[in-house]
Amino acid sequence: xxxxxxxxNYNDYPTTIQFIENVKNFKCLDYIVVLDNCSTDxxxxxxxxxxxxxxxxxxxxxxxxxxxAINYGAKYLMKIxxxxxxxxxxxxxxxxxxxxxxxxxxxxNDEMAILAPVINEHGKLDRGWKIPSPIQDSLMNLIYLHRxxxxxxxxxNDDYYNGKNxxxxxxxxxxxxxxxxxxxxxxxxxxxxTFLYYEENIIAKKLKDKDLKTYIDCNAxxxxxxxxxxxxxxNRLNKYVQLKKSQYYFQxxxxxxxxxxxxxxxxxxxxxxxxxYIAYKFVQ
Numbered sequence: 001x002x003x004x005x006x007x008x009n010y011n012d013y014p015t016t017i018q019f020i021e022n023v024k025n026f027k028c029l030d031y032i033v034v035l036d037n038c039s040t041d042x043x044x045x046x047x048x049x050x051x052x053x054x055x056x057x058x059x060x061x062x063x064x065x066x067x068x069a070i071n072y073g074a075k076y077l078m079k080i081x082x083x084x085x086x087x088x089x090x091x092x093x094x095x096x097x098x099x100x101x102x103x104x105x106x107x108x109n110d111e112m113a114i115l116a117p118v119i120n121e122h123g124k125l126d127r128g129w130k131i132p133s134p135i136q137d138s139l140m141n142l143i144y145l146h147r148x149x150x151x152x153x154x155x156x157n158d159d160y161y162n163g164k165n166x167x168x169x170x171x172x173x174x175x176x177x178x179x180x181x182x183x184x185x186x187x188x189x190x191x192x193x194t195f196l197y198y199e200e201n202i203i204a205k206k207l208k209d210k211d212l213k214t215y216i217d218c219n220a221x222x223x224x225x226x227x228x229x230x231x232x233x234x235n236r237l238n239k240y241v242q243l244k245k246s247q248y249y250f251q252x253x254x255x256x257x258x259x260x261x262x263x264x265x266x267x268x269x270x271x272x273x274x275x276x277y278i279a280y281k282f283v284q
Contacts, residue, residue, distance in 0.1 A: 002084040003105055004031040006073040009091055010063065013043040015225075016091040020050050026098045028105060031056065031080070035073040038063035065195035066174065067202075074184055083182045090175040094223040103220040104178050107166060113183035113212035114203075116172040117220035126224075127161055128169030128216050129154040131204055134251040134261035141244070141268035143275050167216045171204035175224050183212050193253075196239075198246035205254045237280050244269045 005023060009016040016034060023032060036044040036059045047057045060072045074086055085108065087101070095101065100117060108115045119126035132140070136153040140146040161167050184190075187206040190199055207214060248265055251257040257265065 002030040002081040003028060003087070003101070004033065004077050004081070004084055005029055005087045005089060006033045006035060006070070006077065007089045007091055008035050008037055008066065008069045008073065009039065009043055009047060010037045010069075011039045011041050011043060012091060013039075013041070013046040016043070016047060017050065019089070019091045019093060020047075020055060022095055023101075024050075024055060026101055028098060028101050029054070030084075031077065033058060033073050033077060035060060035069055035076075037066075037069040064192055067190035067194055067199045068192045070199070071189045071192060074179075074181060074189065078181050078185070081181075083180070085178055086181055086184070087178045088174070088176070090224065092225040093176050094225065096221075096223070100220045100222060104217055107215075107217045107219070108178065108180075111213050112180070112215050113187075113207050114172060114177050114179050114214040115166075115217055116177035116215070117217055117222050119173050119176060119224050120221055121224045121226045125221075126173050127167070127218070128156070128172045128214070130156070131170045131201055131208070131255075134255055134257035134265060137247055137251055138261065138264035138268045141247075141265070141272050143272050161216070161218055165217070165219055167218060169214055169216055170208060171200050172214055172216065173224075174200045175226075176222050183207070183210075186210060187212070194246040194249055195242060196246065197243045198250045201250050202254060205250075237276060240273065240276055244273070 007016060007019055020034065023029065032055045034047050034055065034057045036047060036057065038060050044059050051057045058076060060069055070088055077084055077086055085105065104115055104117060116128070130153070132153060140149050140153065156169065187210055191202045194202065204214060251265060252262060
């Protein structure tokens with residue numbers, strides 16, 4: 001099976017070029033696709049200069065968000081190779097050496113729809129999480145309280161990972177993961193109704209409903225320079241609004257939130273938004 005990387009760029013070609021330089025000599029990769037998600041700057045022309053037999057630079061027809069970009073790039077690769085392993089990556093990922101990719105390739109088996117490494121984000125390790133319920137998401141909307149509730153509701157204990165090479169989890173971060181294209185197609189690809197955020201929970205729920213497995217490879221690790229690209233495009237308040245819009249969509253469409261749960265989601269969102277608005281507009 002072919003092993004490919006799909007890296008997505010939006011208005012941040014310098015970071016994407018750094019990523020290309022990072023992975024271009026990895027012999028385990030059969031194809032590197034750089035997808036420019038319809039940038040408004042000169043990203044596409046800048047990235048085209050790096051195109052060769054291994055690296056292919058394409059541009060989406062429109063910018064409809066991260067899920068749309070993943071689907072666009074994945075379908076491009078599937079037209080070329082059919083079934084393949086697709087490593088989806090943000091441009092702000094740093095891979096220390098080729099062994100990280102080799103660990104993922106060698107650890108993956110047919111049982112796994114998604115296999116992801118441990119993600120190091122500013123010293124904190126992301127090793128996957130549990131899919132939140134509507135009530136849990138509502139409570140985690142509450143500012144400050146969410147700091148105590150997220151570990152309780154979402155995260156597995158350290159003992160869950162200790163001494164294990166491969167660990168099954170419900171969801172993994174969308175910044176870097178390997179997905180089997182046949183399973184991606186089986187669940188109907190990523191849901192393009194979200195522009196940003198909650199893609200991970202949505203694809204996790206779609207896979208779980210099909211009894212398809214998601215794993216963390218505890219022997220593999222990449223560094224995520226978190227939100228470098230996003231922060232260049234969205235301010236913090238707009239990011240929060242987008243996050244909660246995607247949250248509400250996920251909980252209503254995929255977790256089938258009832259009337260009371262939908263009310264709580266909206267109530268806790270508006271409460272927190274008001275606090276954020278005051279903080280960003282008047283305090284800073």
